[in-house]
Amino acid sequence: MKAAVFHAANQPLQIEDVPRPVVTDNHLLLRVLACGVCRTDLHIFEGDLPLIQNPLVLGHQIVGEIVEGATSDRPLGMRVGVSWIGGTDGTCPFCRRNEENLCDNPAFTGYTVDGAYAEYALVRSDFTFALPPAIDNTHVAPLLCAGIIGFRSLRVAGTQPGERVGLFGFGASASQAIQVLHRWKCEVYVSTRGEAHRTQATALGAKWVGTENDKPPVELDRAITFAPTGAVVLSALSSLRKGGIVAINAIHLDQMPAFDYDKLLWGERQIRSVANMTREDARDYLHLAGEIGIKPQVQVFPLDHANEALQAVKHETANGPCVILP
Ligand SMILES: [Zn+2]
Ligand SMILES: [Zn+2]
Numbered sequence: 633m634k635a636a637v638f639h640a641a642n643q644p645l646q647i648e649d650v651p652r653p654v655v656t657d658n659h660l661l662l663r664v665l666a667c668g669v670c671r672t673d674l675h676i677f678e679g680d681l682p683l684i685q686n687p688l689v690l691g692h693q694i695v696g697e698i699v700e701g702a703t704s705d706r707p708l709g710m711r712v713g714v715s716w717i718g719g720t721d722g723t724c725p726f727c728r729r730n731e732e733n734l735c736d737n738p739a740f741t742g743y744t745v746d747g748a749y750a751e752y753a754l755v756r757s758d759f760t761f762a763l764p765p766a767i768d769n770t771h772v773a774p775l776l777c778a779g780i781i782g783f784r785s786l787r788v789a790g791t792q793p794g795e796r797v798g799l800f801g802f803g804a805s806a807s808q809a810i811q812v813l814h815r816w817k818c819e820v821y822v823s824t825r826g827e828a829h830r831t832q833a834t835a836l837g838a839k840w841v842g843t844e845n846d847k848p849p850v851e852l853d854r855a856i857t858f859a860p861t862g863a864v865v866l867s868a869l870s871s872l873r874k875g876g877i878v879a880i881n882a883i884h885l886d887q888m889p890a891f892d893y894d895k896l897l898w899g900e901r902q903i904r905s906v907a908n909m910t911r912e913d914a915r916d917y918l919h920l921a922g923e924i925g926i927k928p929q930v931q932v933f934p935l936d937h938a939n940e941a942l943q944a945v946k947h948e949t950a951n952g953p954c955v956i957l958p
Contacts, residue, residue, distance in 0.1 A: 633649070633650060633651075633652045633750055633751040633752045634647065634648070634649060634650075634750065634751050634935060634958070635647075635648055635650045635689050635749060635750035635751070635935075636648075636689070636690070636749040636750070636935055636936075636938035636939075636956075637650065637687045637688070637689060638676070638677065638686075638687060638688045638689070638690055639686065639687050640686070641677065641678060641679030641683065642677070642678055642679065644939045645677075645690070645749065645938050645939050645942075647935070647936055647938075650750075652751075652752050653746070653752060653753070653754035654754075655700045655701040655754065656754075658756060658757050658758065659701055659754050659755060659756055659757060660698050660700070660701040660702070660706060660712070660754070660755055660756075660757045660760060661698070661699050661700035661701055661752055661753075661754055662694065662696025662697060662698060662699065662712070662714070662748070662752065662753045662754075662755060662760075663696060663697045663699045663751070663752055664694060664695070664696050664748045664750060664751055664752060664753055664958045665695045665696055665697055665711065665769040665957075665958075666694075666695040666769040666770050666772075666773045666955050666956070666957055667691040667693060667694050667695070667747070667748040667749055667773060667955065667956045667958075668691075668693030668773035668774045668776060668777065668778070668804075668953055668954070668955050668956075669691070669693075669933075669941045669942065669944075669945055669953070669954040669955065669956060670692060670693060670716075670777045670778060670804075670945075671803075671860070671945060672692070672716070672743075672777070672883050672884075673690045673691065673692075673742065673942060673945070674942055674945050674946055675860075675883060675884045676688075676690060676742075676743055677690065677942055678946075680884045681743070681883070681884065684743065684744050685743070685744060685745070685746075688742070688743070688746065688747075689742065689746040689747050689748070689749055689750050689753075690742045690743075690747050690749050690938075691741075691742045691747035691748040691749040691750070691753075691956065692714070692715060692716045692718070692740070692741035692742035692743070692747050692748075692776070692777055693713075693714075693715065693773045693774060693775075693776035693777045693778070693955075694713065694714035694715075694741065694747065694748040694753055694755070694773075694776065695711065695712075695713055695763065695769045695772055695773050695776070696711070696712060696713075696714065696748065696753060696755075697709060697710070697711055697712075698710045698712065699752075701757065703757060706757055706760060710762075711763055711769075712760035712761060712762065712763065713760065713761045713762075713763045713772065713775075713776045713914075713918065714741055714748070714753070714755045714759065714760055714761070714776065715741065715759075715761070715776045715777050715780055715909065715914055716740055716741055716742075716743075716777050716781075716908060716909065717732070717733065717738065717739075717740065717741070717759060717908050717909055717910070717911070717914075718738075718739040718740055718741035718744070718745050718755065718756060718759055719738065719739035719745070719756045719759055720732045720735035720737070720738050720739075721735060721736065721737040721738075724736040724737060730910075731910070732910050732911065733784075733907055733908040733909055733910045733913075734907060734908070738908070739756070740908075741755070749935065749938050749956055750935070750958065751935070751958045758911075759911065761776075761911075761914050761915060761918055762915075762918070763918060764918060764919070764921060764922025765922075766922060766925065767921070767922065767925075767926070767927055770930050770932055770955045770957070771927045771928060771930060773930070773953075773955045774804050774808070774928045774930060774952075774953035774955065775808065775917070775918060775921050775926065775928075776914075777909075778803075778804035778805040778808060778928075778953060779804075779805070779808040779917055779918075779921060779926065780909050780913050780914050780917045780918075781805060781881055781906060781909055782805035782806065782808050782809035782812075782856070782881060783808075783809065783812060783913060783916070783917040783920070784906055784909050784910075784913045784917075785805075785809065785856045785879045785881040785906045786809055786812060786813065786854075786856065786879075787913070788877075788879040788904050788906045789854040789855070789856055789877045789878070789879035789904070790854065790877050791813070791816065791818065791853075791854050792816075792853070793816045793817050793818065794816070794817050794818060794819075795818050795819075795853035795854060796818070796819045796821065796850055796851070796852050796853050796854075797813050797818045797819070797820055797821070797852065797853065797854045797855070797856070798820075798821045798822070798823065798848055798852040798854070798855035798856070798868060798871055799820060799821070799822045799823075799824075799833075799838075799855075799856055799858070800822075800823050800824070800844070800855060800856065800857040800858060800859065800864050800867060800868045801823075801824055801825075801829075801857060801858030801859040801864065802822050802824040802826075802829040802830070802832065802833050802858070803829065803858060803948070803953075804928065804952070804953035805858055805881055806822070806824075806833075806856070806858050807832060807833075807836060807928060807952075808921070808926055808928065809856065810822070810833065810836050810837070810838065811836065811924055811926050812917075812920065812921075812924070812926075814837055815920070815924055819839045820833075820837070820838045820839055821838065821839060821840045821841075821842075821848040821849075821850070821852060821871075822838040822840070822841045822842070823841075823842050823843065823844055823846055823847075823848065823867065824841075824843070824844060825843065825844045825859075826948060830842075830843070844859075844864065844867070845867075847867075847870070847871060848871050851871065851872065851873040851876075852868075852871045852872050852873065852876060853872075853873060853876050854872075854876060854877055854878075854879070855868035855869070855871060855872060855876070855877075855878045855879070856868075856878075856879050856880075856881055857878060857879075857880050857881065857882065858881050858882065859882070860882045860884050860885055860886060861885065861886050862885050862886060862887050862888035862889050863889055865878060865880055865885070865888065865903060866888075866889060866891050866896065869891070869896050869897065869901060869903060870895075870896055872901050874899035874900060874901065875899065875900045875901065876901050876902075877901070877902045877903075877904060878901075878902070878903045878904070879904050879905075879906050880903065880904065880905050880906060881906050882906075883907075928952055928953050929951060929952035930952050930953050930954070930955045931944065931950040931951045931952055931953070931954050931955070932954075932955050932956075932957055933954055933955070933956050933957070934956070934957055935956055935957065935958045937956075938956055941954040941956055
């Protein structure tokens with residue numbers, strides 16, 4: 633099969649012919665229909681995350697059709713989605729506490745196991761998800777990490793219906809989260825750097841939109857940060873009411889600046905990281921996204937142009953989330 637293979641940080645992915653994966657117990661072979669590009673792919677590519685497997689096929693927002701390994705509940709030809717959480721041990725203290733996102737022995741798709749910048753992908757059957765039938769392959773791909781993690785971030789922030797929620801940064805994840813927040817009748821305040829992102833936030837019905845340096849005009853109940861910078865977390869924190877929560881939707885942050893406890897954190901404000909996702913997050917979000925009809929505007933790249941897709945994510949030049957088609 634054809635695959636875009638990662639060999640070393642900051643070296644272009646190589647388009648290669650590699651052996652098609654062989655199905656093993658409890659796994660499915662998928663013919664890849666589409667694969668979303670996530671900022672995490674870029675962090676792996678640039679060496680921000682430690683290299684665990686080499687060579688590696690990136691890509692963890694997989695839409696695929698089952699071609700081998702089918703079971704009664706995962707029949708041949710079924711369209712399924714796969715996300716960042718590609719497997720857990722099911723036995724560690726975190727799995728037993730129903731916190732599989734924190735599993736001690738996880739498999740991460742396109743990081744510790746091969747992903748789907750390729751024509752086929754081998755995935756664990758019990759970590760595949762049914763997809764909303766009304767959303768086509770290219771448009772459902774960005775729901776599978778950007779969407780699910782954005783949704784988990786709203787949960788981690790403790791978001792309640794009708795609250796005032798700030799979104800700091802407005803890319804693939806936030807542009808889906810805002811639609812969930814509107815479903816929950818929340819007021820959404822968006823601070824973001826890019827002019828195009830501000831225009832999009834306005835189009836998606838944000839109550840208020842400002843630049844990264846503008847402070848929302850009200851105190852927020854919750855805030856989600858999407859930029860990989862600690863300074864943004866402090867901006868979000870300084871916008872919270874007492875008892876409010878900032879959830880950090882980022883697997884990698886440059887660093888957290890020193891800050892004044894008395895002014896910013898006192899009053900039982902909280903800062904929480906958002907780590908990975910559970911299968912329950914995935915199922916709940918995909919169901920809700922189907923009901924809402926979330927359909928991101930995407931930019932499509934053929935597999936041969938996978939490097940251009942990564943660069944488009946890096947430089948924010950794409951018109952919406954990037955999706956690779958084999
Ligand atoms: Zn575990
Ligand atoms: Zn991701």
